[in-house]
Amino acid sequence: MLSNHPTLEHIFRRAGWYFVTFLVAITINFFLPRLGDANPVDTILAKVSAGLDSASAKAKEEAYLKEFNLVELDATGNVKRDARGKPVRTSLGRQFINYLGMSVRLDLGSSILQHPKRVSEIIKTALPWTLALQLPTIVFGWLLGNLLGALAAYKRGVFDRVLYPLALLASAIPAFCFGMLLVYVLGIRLEWFPAVGGYDDGLTPEVSWAFFQSASYYYVLPFLSVFLIVVGGQAIGMRSMCIYELGSDYVKYAKLLGIKERQILFYMFRNAMLPQLTGLALALGTMTSGALITEMIFSYPGLGMAVLTAIQGSDYPLITGCTLLVTICVLIANFSVDVLIGFLDPRIRAAQLGK
Amino acid sequence: MKLLKTLLGSGSFAFGMGLFLLTLLSALLGPLLLHVDVSTRVGLAYLAPSSSHWLGTDHLGLDMVSLLISGLRSSLYVGFLAGTVATTVGTSIGLYGGYKGGLIDDVLTLSTNLFLVIPSLIVLILLSASIENGRSLTLIALIIGCTTWTWSARAVRAQAVSLRNRDHVALARINGYGTFGIVLFHIMPYLLSYIFMVFILQMATGILCEASLSMLGLGPYDSVSLGKILNEAKTNEALTDGAWWAFAPALVLITTIVFSLYVINTSLEGVFNPRLRK
Numbered sequence: 001m002l003s004n005h006p007t008l009e010h011i012f013r014r015a016g017w018y019f020v021t022f023l024v025a026i027t028i029n030f031f032l033p034r035l036g037d038a039n040p041v042d043t044i045l046a047k048v049s050a051g052l053d054s055a056s057a058k059a060k061e062e063a064y065l066k067e068f069n070l071v072e073l074d075a076t077g078n079v080k081r082d083a084r085g086k087p088v089r090t091s092l093g094r095q096f097i098n099y100l101g102m103s104v105r106l107d108l109g110s111s112i113l114q115h116p117k118r119v120s121e122i123i124k125t126a127l128p129w130t131l132a133l134q135l136p137t138i139v140f141g142w143l144l145g146n147l148l149g150a151l152a153a154y155k156r157g158v159f160d161r162v163l164y165p166l167a168l169l170a171s172a173i174p175a176f177c178f179g180m181l182l183v184y185v186l187g188i189r190l191e192w193f194p195a196v197g198g199y200d201d202g203l204t205p206e207v208s209w210a211f212f213q214s215a216s217y218y219y220v221l222p223f224l225s226v227f228l229i230v231v232g233g234q235a236i237g238m239r240s241m242c243i244y245e246l247g248s249d250y251v252k253y254a255k256l257l258g259i260k261e262r263q264i265l266f267y268m269f270r271n272a273m274l275p276q277l278t279g280l281a282l283a284l285g286t287m288t289s290g291a292l293i294t295e296m297i298f299s300y301p302g303l304g305m306a307v308l309t310a311i312q313g314s315d316y317p318l319i320t321g322c323t324l325l326v327t328i329c330v331l332i333a334n335f336s337v338d339v340l341i342g343f344l345d346p347r348i349r350a351a352q353l354g355k
Numbered sequence: 356m357k358l359l360k361t362l363l364g365s366g367s368f369a370f371g372m373g374l375f376l377l378t379l380l381s382a383l384l385g386p387l388l389l390h391v392d393v394s395t396r397v398g399l400a401y402l403a404p405s406s407s408h409w410l411g412t413d414h415l416g417l418d419m420v421s422l423l424i425s426g427l428r429s430s431l432y433v434g435f436l437a438g439t440v441a442t443t444v445g446t447s448i449g450l451y452g453g454y455k456g457g458l459i460d461d462v463l464t465l466s467t468n469l470f471l472v473i474p475s476l477i478v479l480i481l482l483s484a485s486i487e488n489g490r491s492l493t494l495i496a497l498i499i500g501c502t503t504w505t506w507s508a509r510a511v512r513a514q515a516v517s518l519r520n521r522d523h524v525a526l527a528r529i530n531g532y533g534t535f536g537i538v539l540f541h542i543m544p545y546l547l548s549y550i551f552m553v554f555i556l557q558m559a560t561g562i563l564c565e566a567s568l569s570m571l572g573l574g575p576y577d578s579v580s581l582g583k584i585l586n587e588a589k590t591n592e593a594l595t596d597g598a599w600w601a602f603a604p605a606l607v608l609i610t611t612i613v614f615s616l617y618v619i620n621t622s623l624e625g626v627f628n629p630r631l632r633k
Contacts, residue, residue, distance in 0.1 A: 018472075025473050032481035168621065172614035174563050176570050177606040180585065184594050184602075195594070240624070292476070293567050297589065311484055311572055319484055323477045334472055 010342040018335045025327045029320050030099050034092070108321035113313045119321035122306060127325070130302035133219070134291050137226045142280055145234025150269050152235065153242030164239065170232025179225040179297040186221060193220045196299040222298045226291055237279055241272040274345055281337035284330055292326070361626055368626070371618030378612050382431050385424035393421050393579055401598040411600040413584070414591035422579050423604055429580040430562050430612065433496040437561025440500025442554040445507030450538050450546075452508075453515025464512065471505040476567060478502045483573040492575040499564045500557075507553040514549055518542050548627045552620055559616040566609055581605045 102109065108119035148167070152160040187195025199214045245251060245268045254264045295304030303322050310318035362368045385391060396416040397408060404411045410419035452463035470478075482498050483490060518524065519542075527541045543550070568574060569582025570589070584605040588594070593601035 017468075021469050021472055024469050028473065028478060029481065032478065033485040168617055169614060172559075172617045173610050174566060174613065176567065176585070177610050180589065180594065180602060180606060184599065188594055188597065236621070293570050296570065307480065308571060311480070314484075316484075319480070323481055327473055327477055330474055331472060 007342045011339050014335060014338045014342070018331050018338075022328070022331055025331070026100065026103050026324065027096075029103075029324045029327070030096055033316060033320060103324065108324070109317040111310075111315055111318045113309065113315045113318070119317050122318060123303070123321055123325055126301060126303045126306045126322075129300060130291070130295065130304065133222055133226070133295065133300065133302060137223055137291075138230055138280075138284070141227045141230030142234050142276075145231040146238040146269075146273065146276055148231065149235035149238025150242045150265070150272065153239045153246060154265060154268075160239075163235065167232040167235040167239075170228050171236055173229065175226060175229055175291065176293045176297055178229060179222070179294045182221050182225050183297060194218050195221070197301070218300075222294055222300050225294055225298075234276070234279075238272060238276055241275055242268060245272045274341070277337060277341055277344070281334045284333045284337075358626075362623075365622050365626055367618055368622035371615045371622060374611060374615035375619060378427065378608065378615070379431065382424065382427045385427070389420065389424065391421045391424050393417060393425050401593065401596055401601060403598075404600050410604055411598070413601050414587060414593065419600055419604065422584055423581075423608065425579045426581040426584050426605060427608055429492055429575070429578045430565060430582070430609065433492060433499065433565040433580070434558040434562040434612070436493065436496035437499040437503065437564070438554050438558030440497060441504040441557040441561065442507060442550065444501065445504035445553065445557070446511050446543075446550055448504070449508040449511030449513075450515050450542060451534075453512040454519055454538050454542055455534065456516075456519065460512075463508075467505050467508045467512075470502075471509065475502040475505070476564065479564060479568055480571065480573065483568055490573070490576055492578045492580070495565060495568065495575050496561065499561050499568075503557065503560050503564060507557060510553060511546065511550065514546050515542055518545055548623070552623050552627075555616050555620045555623070559613045559620075562609065562612055581609050585609075 106120060108123070110116060110118050111122055114122065145167075148163060152163045152167075183195045186192045194217060197218055199211060199218055251264060251268060254267065292304035292307060294300070295302045296308045299305060303326060306318065307322045309315070310322060394417075396412075397418050398412050398416050400412065400414045400416050402408060402412040402416070404419075408418050408420065410423065413419055413422060448463050448467065452460040452467075479498065479502055482502075483495065486494065515538075524537060524541050527537050532541070565574075565580060566582030566585070569580055570586050572586060574580055574583040574586065585602055588598070588602035588605070591601075593599075
């Protein structure tokens with residue numbers, strides 16, 4: 001049945017591939033933090049029992065041990081202890097299986113720093129900020145960058161000579177450098193825009209005009225800092241792509257036929273766009289990580305800030321929760337681009353039909 | 356020689372290379388010409404630039420010029436080491452898979468693509484967070500090298516595949532060269548310029564990754580790096596205090612290094628790929 005729907009087959013194939021990638025990502029997320037000398041399990045225990053009297057420390061410790069299935073339980077559900085009263089550890093394999101089960105249920109455990117609070121709860125408040133900052137920025141930046149790049153390749157001359165070095169510079173400035181510069185110059189020196197935070201102190205996130213106004217005012221600087229870099233990077237890629245297309249036979253032929261410039265430009269744009277689309281998928285990963293640092297510089301209340309506070313406090317459940325979520329977001333974004341390519345690229349259809 | 360002439364003839368290559376050599380020279384000669392000391396307090400916190408301390412002091416009262424020079428040294432060191440590791444790993448996997456084809460190639464491509472999609476900064480964060488003690492500059496550079504090789508493996512593989520069926524490779528095979536001989540002596544020489552470009556970009560990536568990690572507070576414990584200077588400035592309110600000298604020079608240095616590397620890369624692309632020339 002599938003062989004009659006090449007696009008559908010392509011999508012299913014990719015979906016399967018991304019599922020495998022997801023499994024690998026989860027595995028990495030579990031094992032990497034356990035590689036080093038600062039074993040999260042020990043850190044969790046040390047953190048939990050610090051500054052508490054022994055009875056409540058023990059209760060809290062047991063709660064964590066049970067939650068992450070770090071110890072053997074006896075038949076009644078109590079923590080098994082050895083002769084010296086130390087909890088008996090579960091094997092790494094059992095821990096992993098439990099972790100897999102928790103991840104699939106999207107249960108990420110509870111945070112250490114903000115104790116009874118669930119990690120998923122913290123992420124739920126942070127995620128909308130990150131998405132609101134990154135999605136429009138990356139999509140619009142990508143579109144504008146491609147447009148400028150194509151124009152620069154087609155026009156050459158002064159336009160190219162001004163745009164190209166600027167784009168190169170914009171793409172070379174690390175996101176955090178540009179962000180710090182914006183904070184200092186536009187935020188602190190000139191006081192045009194609020195330098196740090198996501199909204200006015202007195203407000204609470206809600207659906208209201210006042211909150212929206214305040215949030216969009218705070219949005220300007222972080223948006224700019226990511227946007228210009230995306231535009232620069234994409235413009236450079238599109239420019240060299242288009243120069244390549246301009247030298248190709250079909251453009252020469254179209255010119256000989258006397259087809260209107262705008263029509264040729266359109267053909268060229270469409271052909272150069274596909275590799276750029278794949279490029280977008282790949283760039284998403286780097287962009288997300290770049291934006292994490294940007295958020296941190298602007299103290300923007302998104303995932304980047306959550307990761308930062310988690311790292312500073314060795315809050316392992318929160319760190320791995322955030323990294324897992326970012327990975328999942330990147331995978332979903334990549335998958336969507338892949339699906340889009342399946343619909344747009346006639347070669348994929350042709351290749352699948354040809355088999 | 357002719358290649359060098361063409362390279363220097365292209366203005367942007369000379370510009371990029373000059374800029375990069377300038378940073379390299381100041382990193383190498385800085386400690387010889389100036390008194391570099393990053394552990395002695397020379398004054399109050401955030402002293403403004405003066406004739407005795409050209410770029411003032413940081414939040415601890417350490418001399419900024421000294422900090423910047425040693426930061427520059429660490430950043431370049433990370434760049435070289437991470438770039439070398441990433442290029443070696445990526446090129447080996449790409450060349451071998453691309454030439455061999457078949458099942459080995461499939462497995463290598465699959466794993467490359469896997470790690471290409473999983474953001475390397477995430478892997479870096481997880482790894483660095485787990486190594487709380489002994490996170491030295493060298494270790495960080497090695498970790499960065501081992502996580503950022505993916506795209507160069509992919510790029511080199513594509514090039515190696517196009518060379519696989521060339522006549523001279525077939526000839527070498529008939530003459531009894533083994534896989535390694537062919538890859539090393541009959542395929543790699545054709546890709547040297549390409550591999551060099553990959554190395555340049557991997558270096559830039561390495562420097563950026565180290566700075567990002569340091570910004571997150573996961574920097575090296577044993578040395579000053581440009582990212583660490585920025586992190587300290589940010590956490591110690593240099594921005595709100597208006598102490599621009601505590602972060603602006605480091606910003607300029609990182610951007611200069613990365614920008615010069617990008618310029619070198621694009622100008623090399625122009626030289627090696629005649630189509631991009633006008």
